[in-house]
Structure formats: structure tokens, C-alpha cells
Amino acid sequence: MTIKVSHPKLAYVCSGLHSAKKNNINSIDWNYPMDIVTINHEPNAPSSFKEATVINLYSFFKGPEPQKHKIEHQVEEEGLTHVQEQDKPIFRYYRDGRYIKYQRFTAVGALAVADYFNDNRQRFKREEYDANGYVHSLMYMDLETNKPKQHLFLRADGTCYMTKWYKHDGATEKIIIFDEKDSIESVLYSENELSQYFLSRLINETDYLLLTSEMKIYSMLKLLSAKYSTAYLGFIETNDILDNPEGEINYLDAFVVPSLTRYNDTVERTGPRSNIYYVSEEPFARKRFVDKLIDQVPFNNKLKEMNVELLTAEWQSKSDLYLSAKAEFKGEVPAYSLGRNKMYWKLKNKMSGTECTFSALVNREVDLTFTVSGTLRIHSALDDLSTIELYLCSEWDNSFFAANVRVNDKKEIPLTEQNISGWRITLEEENNHLLIHTAEGFRRKLINRLFVKKNQ
Numbered sequence: 245m246t247i248k249v250s251h252p253k254l255a256y257v258c259s260g261l262h263s264a265k266k267n268n269i270n271s272i273d274w275n276y277p278m279d280i281v282t283i284n285h286e287p288n289a290p291s292s293f294k295e296a297t298v299i300n301l302y303s304f305f306k307g308p309e310p311q312k313h314k315i316e317h318q319v320e321e322e323g324l325t326h327v328q329e330q331d332k333p334i335f336r337y338y339r340d341g342r343y344i345k346y347q348r349f350t351a352v353g354a355l356a357v358a359d360y361f362n363d364n365r366q367r368f369k370r371e372e373y374d375a376n377g378y379v380h381s382l383m384y385m386d387l388e389t390n391k392p393k394q395h396l397f398l399r400a401d402g403t404c405y406m407t408k409w410y411k412h413d414g415a416t417e418k419i420i421i422f423d424e425k426d427s428i429e430s431v432l433y434s435e436n437e438l439s440q441y442f443l444s445r446l447i448n449e450t451d452y453l454l455l456t457s458e459m460k461i462y463s464m465l466k467l468l469s470a471k472y473s474t475a476y477l478g479f480i481e482t483n484d485i486l487d488n489p490e491g492e493i494n495y496l497d498a499f500v501v502p503s504l505t506r507y508n509d510t511v512e513r514t515g516p517r518s519n520i521y522y523v524s525e526e527p528f529a530r531k532r533f534v535d536k537l538i539d540q541v542p543f544n545n546k547l548k549e550m551n552v553e554l555l556t557a558e559w560q561s562k563s564d565l566y567l568s569a570k571a572e573f574k575g576e577v578p579a580y581s582l583g584r585n586k587m588y589w590k591l592k593n594k595m596s597g598t599e600c601t602f603s604a605l606v607n608r609e610v611d612l613t614f615t616v617s618g619t620l621r622i623h624s625a626l627d628d629l630s631t632i633e634l635y636l637c638s639e640w641d642n643s644f645f646a647a648n649v650r651v652n653d654k655k656e657i658p659l660t661e662q663n664i665s666g667w668r669i670t671l672e673e674e675n676n677h678l679l680i681h682t683a684e685g686f687r688r689k690l691i692n693r694l695f696v697k698k699n700q
Contacts, residue, residue: 249542249580252453252476254278254534257443257461261289261298267457267482270294275531276538281446281454283439283461285397287372287380301442302397305421305429306405315377317355319347366390376400386412436464443468447475453497453541457482466495476541481506490514497544497642498537515637515644519544543584543641547575547612550645552636554656554678555615557671563623563664565671565680569649571636573612583608585640589618591680595630604636622680623664632680648677 255278256269264270264280271277272294280293282300291298319326324337324345333353337345346359346367355377360369367390372381382396391414397406403426409417419432432438439461446452447468454465455478462479469477478498479486486492486499490513493499500521501507507522514520518540523533556568567589589602604618616636625632635646651657651673662669668683 250451251538251542252451252474254538255281255299255446255452255454256296257281257454257456257465258283259458259461260284260286261293263457264293264296267480269296269455269480271296273530274534276534279452281443283442285381287374299446301439302406304442304445306397306399307424309400312376312378312400317349317373317377319349321345362387374400386410389414440464440468444472447472452476453478453538455480455498455500457484459484469495469497476544478537493517493519494548494643497541500533515646516639517642517644519642540641543578543581545575545577545581545641545643547573547577547640547643547645549574550636550638550647552616552647552649554649554651554653556617557657557678559658559660559662560619562662563621563669565620565622566617567620567634567649568615568617569636570609571614571616571638571647573614573638573640573645575612575643577612577640581641585638587614587616587636587638589620590635590637590646591620591622591625592633592635593625593628593630594633596628598625598627600624601637622662622669626664626667626669626682629682629684632682634678634680650676651678652676 254276256264258264258280259282261280261282270280270293278296280296280298282289282298285302286300287302289298289300291303319335321337324339326335326337328335333349333351335347336343337347342363343365344361346361347355348357350356354375355373357373358371359367362368366387367385368387369385370383371379374380378400379398379402382398383392384394385391386393389412392410395408395410396404398404403424405422407420411417416433416435419438421429421432423429430441432441443464451474453476454469456462456465457480465477469475476497477495478500479496480500481502489499489510493514496519498519498521499510500523501510502523504522507520510520511517521533521537523530551572551574553570553572554567555570556566558566560566571587585606587604587606589604591600592598600621602618602620604616607615609615620634622632634649636649638645654673657671657673657678666684670681672679672681
């Protein structure tokens with residue numbers, strides 16, 4: 245029976261469209277269809293950029309609007325006297341000597357902002373206009389602080405789709421979202437909660453691989469990817485750098501780094517994984533990367549740990565050690581990812597750092613439990629007098645584990661001492677784990693003493 249593998253849609257999540265532009269992230273440069281999801285209020289931003297659909301938080305809640313004709317606002321206003329600031333498109337308006345209004349126009353003559361003042365010259369209201377001349381933002385001000393007290397976000401027809409209340413210190417107190425019939429859709433209590441609510445709506449509608457290059461957004465997406473199994477998470481290093489990649493890698497379906505040095509350093513710290521990518525700025529490299537990424541992501545698992553228990557240990561020769569063990573994984577693996585794991589044994593000399601790996605024969609018992617066996621050539625790690633650590637390693641798509649072999653019954657450890665090229669080798673249990681201890685044999689001690697005398 246063939247299991248169909250579904251691939252997520254690609255989305256780049258950023259504070260504003262400028263981030264996607266700066267990092268050349270779009271459908272044309274990546275040669276792959278994607279959405280660009282933006283959080284900031286950008287009323288004049290386009291709905292697409294280089295063939296990528298732009299989904300803005302505020303536009304999402306505003307909903308689709310019919311095409312409206314452009315409104316041209318004139319500087320002159322009936323009944324008001326105005327004064328222009330020198331060499332600036334800024335105008336102040338008076339009625340009977342009272343200052344009542346301030347207006348700022350763009351360089352092309354479009355009205356951008358209008359502020360209104362009471363008889364005490366306190367600003368009580370601000371209107372912000374979009375490129376077509378419609379009010380998209382209406383703020384009522386705190387007369388003491390001159391900061392917004394209530395902020396209404398408007399459709400072109402003047403109806404409100406979102407309002408924000410602010411505390412005296414400027415912090416957000418409440419956010420209310422209205423539907424097109426002016427009914428309350430949701431009440432939220434922070435900007436972060438608003439962003440999460442918006443992204444949750446997107447995730448519920450579409451399976452996404454959500455990429456970002458901003459740490460603040462990454463922290464939010466990490467929470468959502470843990471909550472929604474259909475949301476995949478990726479981080480692209482640009483200006484923001486992951487300080488602790490070995491701690492974050494288990495949360496990521498894709499970690500994209502801009503240099504080969506950074507890639508090698510990350511792999512050394514986290515172990516080999518399929519979710520670490522080095523991508524240069526070359527378009528061809530990006531094209532190959534995104535194809536590989538989208539194909540790989542559905543196979544990623546959510547494994548948390550691997551426990552290894554010794555079953556058998558016996559010497560097959562002076563230097564060949566046969567081991568069998570039971571490996572048990574904890575976590576979740578997609579059904580179509582079963583059988584994709586690669587397991588092997590590793591020896592590490594604690595003094596010299598020398599590492600040697602040996603193939604492992606793997607048999608699956610049930611679910612995520614395996615029996616593993618193999619022969620380890622101990623002399624490969626005998627380059628310094630030291631304890632030799634023993635690991636069973638597993639590379640399973642985005643997961644990597646290197647676990648010590650736990651000893652539950654010391655009777656499984658052979659007591660015989662092996663002699664290899666002047667080394668005395670014994671298997672021992674330490675802190676419930678299997679280790680290999682080395683000591684100099686008589687011949688090696690004698691040779692070393694003669695060498696010392698010769699050089700005195």
C-alpha cells in the first residue's frame with residue numbers, strides 16, 4: 245500500500261514587506277510559489293510581490309473590498325485659513341484665529357495625515373489616509389499624553405474592522421475585531437495575541453511551512469508549530485542569529501544558514517540532520533534548496549529521545565567486540581518515515597578525541613523499538629591511554645541521537661581482559677553505562693621506559 249505524502253505550502257513570515265524585499269525572498273527569486281505573510285499595518289503595501297501573494301494581518305481582517313475611485317484632497321478648505329511650513333507639504337489650518345487642524349501631504353500631493361485640535365490646542369483626533377485618499381486609520385488621543393487612547397482601523401466605506409484600546413503608558417489594553425456585519429468576532433489583549441490569532445487562522449486553513457528570519461516572530465511561530473501538527477517551522481539566518489542552535493534544532497523543520505562555516509559548525513554541535521541547510525545567494529542554489537526542502541519536510545519527525553539498553557556483549561577476538569542492544573525512541577514519527585533511520589555504533593577516545601564508527605544491523609521489533617547489533621574494532625580508538633566511550637547513534641531525517649548503552653544487568657558484561665598491541669582492555673559499567681577502560685600492558689610499559697632512558 246502506497247501512502248500519499250502531502251507537501252506544505254511555503255510562506256515567509258515577517259514584520260513587514262521590506263524584510264522579504266531585503267532578503268530576496270519571493271516566488272521569482274526562489275522559483276517556487278509562496279506566500280509572504282506580514283504583521284505590521286501597511287495599508288499601501290501591494291497584495292503581491294514578484295509573483296508571491298502578500299497576506300497582511302490587517303488586510304486579512306479587513307476582508308476584500310470593491311474597487312473604489314481615487315479621492316483627490318485639496319489643500320484649500322472652505323472657511324479655513326492655512327499656512328504652509330517652509331519647503332514642506334505641511335499645512336496648519338485656522339478658523340477665526342483658532343488653530344484647529346494640521347495636514348501633511350505626500351511628495352506627490354496625496355493627503356497622508358490630518359490632526360484635529362480643540363480650543364486648548366490639544367490634539368484629540370488623527371486621521372490617516374491610504375494612497376487612494378480614504379481614511380484607513382482613526383485615532384482618538386489622550387489629551388494629557390498626546391498619545392492614542394483608542395485606535396480604529398477602517399474599511400474604505402468607513403466601517404471599522406478592528407479597534408485597539410491603549411493604557412495610559414501606551415501599552416495595548418484590548419483589541420476588538422469586528423466582522424463585516426459589525427458583530428464582534430474576537431477580543432484579544434495584546435499585540436502578540438493578535439499576531440498569534442491571525443497566524444492560527446492561516447494555519448487552520450492551509451498546511452504551511454512557515455519560514456522567518458526574525459527572532460521575535462520565530463518565538464511566536466515556535467509556539468504555534470507545537471500546537472498545530474500541520475504547521476512546519478523554519479528559520480533563515482540573516483541579521484538575526486540563533487544563539488543556541490543545538491537547543492533550537494529540535495523545534496525546527498528547516499534551519500538555513502548563509503555560510504559553509506556556519507553550516508559545519510552547526511552540524512558539529514547538533515549532529516548530522518536533514519533539517520540543516522547551507523544556501524548561498526545564487527538563484528540556482530536557492531532553487532535546488534527549496535525543492536529539496538519541500539520534499540523533505542513531510543518526513544520530519546518529532547522524536548524526543550532514544551534510550552539504549554545492553555542485551556549482549558562478547559569478545560569475538562582480541563580486538564573485536566560484538567554488541568547487541570535494544571533501542572527505544574520516544575516521540576512521534578509519520579507513518580511514511582518509518583524505516584528511514586540510519587543507526588551505527590561509535591567509539592570515542594576521551595583523551596585524544598578520536599572517533600570511530602561501525603555499521604549496525606537494525607531490526608524493528610514493534611512501533612519505535614529496535615534491536616541493534618554489530619561488531620566494533622576496539623583497536624581503532626586505541627591511540628591514547630584513556631577511557632573509550634561507547635555510543636549508539638541514530639540519524640533519522642531531522643533527528644539525531646548519540647546515546648550511551650545502559651547496563652541493567654552486570655552479568656551481561658564479560659569479565660575477561662583483552663590484550664591488544666600492548667594495551668590491556670576491559671569492559672566496565674560506570675554510572676549504569678558501558679565503557680571500555682584501557683591500561684598499558686607490560687610490553688608497552690617496558691618500551692616506554694626504554695624510550696625515556698634513551699632520551700635522558
